[in-house]
Amino acid sequence: MALVKVLGSAPSPYVNRVQIALNLKSVNYEFLQEQFGSKSELLLKSNPVHKRIPVLIHGEKSICESLIIVQYIDEVWIDGPSILPSDPYDRATARFWAAYFDDKWLPTIVVLRDAVGEEAKAAALEKVIEGLVPLEDAFTKCSKGKDFFGGDTIGYLDIAFGSFLRWISAIEVMANVKLFDEIKTPKLFGWAKMFGSNAAVKDVIPKTELLVEQIKKFAARANAQ
Amino acid sequence: MALVKVLGSAPSPYVNRVQIALNLKSVNYEFLQEQFGSKSELLLKSNPVHKRIPVLIHGEKSICESLIIVQYIDEVWIDGPSILPSDPYDRATARFWAAYFDDKWLPTIVVLRDAVGEEAKAAALEKVIEGLVPLEDAFTKCSKGKDFFGGDTIGYLDIAFGSFLRWISAIEVMANVKLFDEIKTPKLFGWAKMFGSNAAVKDVIPKTELLVEQIKKFAARANAQ
Numbered sequence: 057m058a059l060v061k062v063l064g065s066a067p068s069p070y071v072n073r074v075q076i077a078l079n080l081k082s083v084n085y086e087f088l089q090e091q092f093g094s095k096s097e098l099l100l101k102s103n104p105v106h107k108r109i110p111v112l113i114h115g116e117k118s119i120c121e122s123l124i125i126v127q128y129i130d131e132v133w134i135d136g137p138s139i140l141p142s143d144p145y146d147r148a149t150a151r152f153w154a155a156y157f158d159d160k161w162l163p164t165i166v167v168l169r170d171a172v173g174e175e176a177k178a179a180a181l182e183k184v185i186e187g188l189v190p191l192e193d194a195f196t197k198c199s200k201g202k203d204f205f206g207g208d209t210i211g212y213l214d215i216a217f218g219s220f221l222r223w224i225s226a227i228e229v230m231a232n233v234k235l236f237d238e239i240k241t242p243k244l245f246g247w248a249k250m251f252g253s254n255a256a257v258k259d260v261i262p263k264t265e266l267l268v269e270q271i272k273k274f275a276a277r278a279n280a281q
Numbered sequence: 282m283a284l285v286k287v288l289g290s291a292p293s294p295y296v297n298r299v300q301i302a303l304n305l306k307s308v309n310y311e312f313l314q315e316q317f318g319s320k321s322e323l324l325l326k327s328n329p330v331h332k333r334i335p336v337l338i339h340g341e342k343s344i345c346e347s348l349i350i351v352q353y354i355d356e357v358w359i360d361g362p363s364i365l366p367s368d369p370y371d372r373a374t375a376r377f378w379a380a381y382f383d384d385k386w387l388p389t390i391v392v393l394r395d396a397v398g399e400e401a402k403a404a405a406l407e408k409v410i411e412g413l414v415p416l417e418d419a420f421t422k423c424s425k426g427k428d429f430f431g432g433d434t435i436g437y438l439d440i441a442f443g444s445f446l447r448w449i450s451a452i453e454v455m456a457n458v459k460l461f462d463e464i465k466t467p468k469l470f471g472w473a474k475m476f477g478s479n480a481a482v483k484d485v486i487p488k489t490e491l492l493v494e495q496i497k498k499f500a501a502r503a504n505a506q
Contacts, residue, residue: 119373124376125373152344152345190330
């Protein structure tokens, strides 16, 4: 029986965050697949408050909420590469931008996804792209000329943001828009390529085409109900 | 010139979190009062993304977002008492409940504050009290029989939750309801007394009566506009 288990669902970016963190630390884990639309006994027992994935099960302990799990992994497996920067100010900066991404930027993507009509779509798209500009600046400051927000290696903010890259690509395809741009956000454009091809990441995050197909399938199922 | 400055406004619980953390670490700081309804140049410069208080100014560095600042304080002034627990699982637990408080419980208080009519008020009140039950359980687990969520001393979750105690009291007074209850949530009831009378806290968090007065004044001003 594996000591470490991840309760999740393959195409969830929140679950992917946990998987990437474990891969970076070279921690083997068992993946327990939750079925879409139902909640297992184990999920209800291990995350009774939110009843949602991901949950990291480490021995007898259950840890919930993706970014809290990532920090837990960083603090438990200290022999692997550090996920949070060592300097307190750099740590605060990484936490700040990860919270910005989750609380400020992601909601704009949801508005874009649900926008109906050309005008609403254009207005929503503008907000999404506007919201990327501070992240482009953050990349310059955090990466210090290196490949990742975390510097030479993938860090906390790379995981928080990068786990959504394929979802962003899927929205680009489905809404026929361009979010990452070589001209407006050249650094994020370059970073996305580096992140997506990293060994700890590439087999974890879903393929864009597969995601587009799945989103369409879910939408069709929802519409049929 | 003080090395540490807090950009804030006296009755803000988010600002109080930062003040309590600094007091616990015995760090002297200068308090720079932001005026209600306007934003200083310094605020706009030091928190250009959210343009909101609190901001901790530490030398040349600005740190934003209350709980990120509290973690920063804990990581910089390591000689003072620890704010986050030392064990990774206990740290994850404290972070989990602090996020629960901010993201799940606080919104229910807002619904109660804005509820119109007896039926809506009763329904909102039920949600608020329901949401306290897991925090009562969390207290039992986190405190391990001691006075605070953090054990013998005030910790991260004490600060996150406790900074709102007087606001909770003010809502109790204004809505004529009882949220903390000796029967339903006896541990939180006891904890609130201990927290509010602690030396690092008592001169920081506002008096309930003052708060009630201020909330009424703001509401009258808003209604007059």
